[in-house]
Amino acid sequence: MALAHKGLAVETIPWRFTDKGAIAFSGQGRVPVVQDGERALSDSLAIAYDLEARYGDRPSLFGGVGGEALVRFLNNWADGVLHPALVRLIIADVWTILAEQDRAYFRTSREARFGAALEAVQRDRGEAVIGFRKMLEPLRATLGAQPYLGGAAANYADYIVFGAFQWARVTSSFPLLEADDPIVVWRERLLDAFDGLARQVPAASAP
Amino acid sequence: MALAHKGLAVETIPWRFTDKGAIAFSGQGRVPVVQDGERALSDSLAIAYDLEARYGDRPSLFGGVGGEALVRFLNNWADGVLHPALVRLIIADVWTILAEQDRAYFRTSREARFGAALEAVQRDRGEAVIGFRKMLEPLRATLGAQPYLGGAAANYADYIVFGAFQWARVTSSFPLLEADDPIVVWRERLLDAFDGLARQVPAASAP
Numbered sequence: 001m002a003l004a005h006k007g008l009a010v011e012t013i014p015w016r017f018t019d020k021g022a023i024a025f026s027g028q029g030r031v032p033v034v035q036d037g038e039r040a041l042s043d044s045l046a047i048a049y050d051l052e053a054r055y056g057d058r059p060s061l062f063g064g065v066g067g068e069a070l071v072r073f074l075n076n077w078a079d080g081v082l083h084p085a086l087v088r089l090i091i092a093d094v095w096t097i098l099a100e101q102d103r104a105y106f107r108t109s110r111e112a113r114f115g116a117a118l119e120a121v122q123r124d125r126g127e128a129v130i131g132f133r134k135m136l137e138p139l140r141a142t143l144g145a146q147p148y149l150g151g152a153a154a155n156y157a158d159y160i161v162f163g164a165f166q167w168a169r170v171t172s173s174f175p176l177l178e179a180d181d182p183i184v185v186w187r188e189r190l191l192d193a194f195d196g197l198a199r200q201v202p203a204a205s206a207p
Numbered sequence: 208m209a210l211a212h213k214g215l216a217v218e219t220i221p222w223r224f225t226d227k228g229a230i231a232f233s234g235q236g237r238v239p240v241v242q243d244g245e246r247a248l249s250d251s252l253a254i255a256y257d258l259e260a261r262y263g264d265r266p267s268l269f270g271g272v273g274g275e276a277l278v279r280f281l282n283n284w285a286d287g288v289l290h291p292a293l294v295r296l297i298i299a300d301v302w303t304i305l306a307e308q309d310r311a312y313f314r315t316s317r318e319a320r321f322g323a324a325l326e327a328v329q330r331d332r333g334e335a336v337i338g339f340r341k342m343l344e345p346l347r348a349t350l351g352a353q354p355y356l357g358g359a360a361a362n363y364a365d366y367i368v369f370g371a372f373q374w375a376r377v378t379s380s381f382p383l384l385e386a387d388d389p390i391v392v393w394r395e396r397l398l399d400a401f402d403g404l405a406r407q408v409p410a411a412s413a414p
Contacts, residue, residue: 064271066278069358074280076345138283151276 001159002048003034004194006058017102044163045075048156061156071157074149077138078160085132086164086176089125092118093172097204125174132176136183143186154193162190166198173206208366209255210241211401213265224309251370252282255363268363278364281356284345285367292339293371293383296332299325300379304411332381339383343390350393361400369397373405380413 003010015022015031026033026040034041036054041047052061052068062068091110095118098106107118114121122128139161142149149157165187168176177184191199210217222229222238233240233247241248243261248254259268259275269275298317302325305313314325321328329335346368349356356364372394375383384391398406 060273062271063273063276064269065358066267066270066274066362066364067276068273069270069353070274070277070281070356070364072352073345073349073356073364074277076348077284080344080348137287138280141283141287142280145279146276149277149280151272155273157273157277157280 001162001190001193001198002044002051002061002156004197005061005155005159006051006055008051008055008058016099018105044160045072063150063155067150067155067157071160074157075160078164081135082161082164085128085135086168088114088121089129089132089176090122090168090172090174092122093174093204093207096207097171129174129176133178133181136177140181140183143182147189148186154190158186158190162187162198166191166201169203170201171204173204208369208397208400208405209251209258209268209363211404212268212362212366213258213262215258215262215265223306225312251367252279270357270362274357274362274364278367281364282367285371288342289368289371292335292342293375295321295328296336296339296383297329297375297379297381299329300381300411300414303414304378336381336383340385340388347388347390350389354396355393361397365393365397369394369405373398373408376410377408378411380411 013022020029023029023031023033023042025035026042028042030042032042032044032047034047036050041050048061048071049068062071091114095103095106095110111117139149146152148154149161165176168174177187220229227236230236230238230240230249232242233249235249237249239249239251239254241254243257248257255268255278256275269278298321302310302313302317318324346356353359355361356368372383375381384394
């Protein structure tokens with residue numbers, strides 16, 4: 001979304017958890033990774049900051065120095081609050097769509113992290129989703145007052161949070177939001193952005 | 208802090224909860240209230256947005272349109288997550304420093320809200336503060352990476368969160384943060400800002 005926001009032509013490369021060799025050039029083992037000429041960058045926020053610095057003549061990802069600074073708080077909220085709550089609702093669903101060669105790695109590493117079987121982690125999600133929706137209240141209240149976290153138009157702040165919902169959308173059919181949640185309207189708008197870029201990735205179908 | 212940031216000369220008026228008449232000119236019954244010429248404004252964020260629009264030639268409170276938009280998320284986080292957790296740690300302390308004429312109003316209205324005696328609400332704070340500190344992790348992680356939420360210098364984003372800590376500082380001696388918390392360093396810097404404006408209000412002394 002950030003690359004599309006900057007209007008940059010990119011080639012995307014499908015990647016699997018266990019395919020560490022394909023991103024070894026980045027000097028670490030996690031996605032996202034961006035290669036731009038001779039440079040390799042990792043970490044979403046670091047990539048966004050770099051894009052803003054290198055392509056300053058293109059549409060801003062942050063809308064000024066204040067947004068560029070404050071987005072770090074939102075990023076930390078997404079990493080530390082949103083993602084940990086979300087992963088517990090869909091972690092076993094994620095496993096079901098993995099390629100065979102990734103399944104053992106994913107199950108072993110994640111079950112060690114949670115101290116429980118993937119299926120046990122998400123078993124009570126019918127109740128846990130109530131707390132998840134309550135946790136989203138600062139997002140919901142903001143989107144009730146303005147179209148995007150970025151204001152009148154979407155910016156990198158929106159893409160941070162949307163990324164979590166997009167990950168859930170393509171890995172799980174579990175309904176995270178109630179139909180009348182203002183967050184749904186916002187999510188749909190971002191699925192439509194850039195000629196439906198995010199919507200081109202198919203949503204998970206019900207098991 | 209926002210008024211000082213804009214370098215505006217102001218007269219402040221001490222006010223008590225039950226003194227609704229003194230702010231009736233604002234058309235509502237809660238502080239903060241700002242009177243600027245013929246205009247009366249209430250609600251902290253609305254006041255900040257108005258100050259930025261009216262005094263655009265003075266130092267920016269938001270650092271651009273992106274910060275101005277995203278600060279609404281932070282404000283909703285402060286109102287919906289930070290304040291509700293904080294109030295449960297100090298609510299009975301707040302009562303002890305009130306003037307006699309405010310005590311019944313405050314106790315009755317807050318005990319109705321919590322469904323418990325003020326003293327019962329904060330009774331388990333020795334344990335509850337652990338969750339409070341964990342809730343602050345997005346703030347802590349951000350201040351571990353940059354001096355202020357606003358970036359290299361403080362802006363309205365910082366004042367939103369600092370306001371909660373200042374309220375606690377002047378009403379309660381309960382230690383909210385551990386001494387080595389990066390949030391403490393940031394809080395001290397904001398107490399020093401504008402020639403120690405916030406520090407001029409005495410901290411609550413231990414009972």
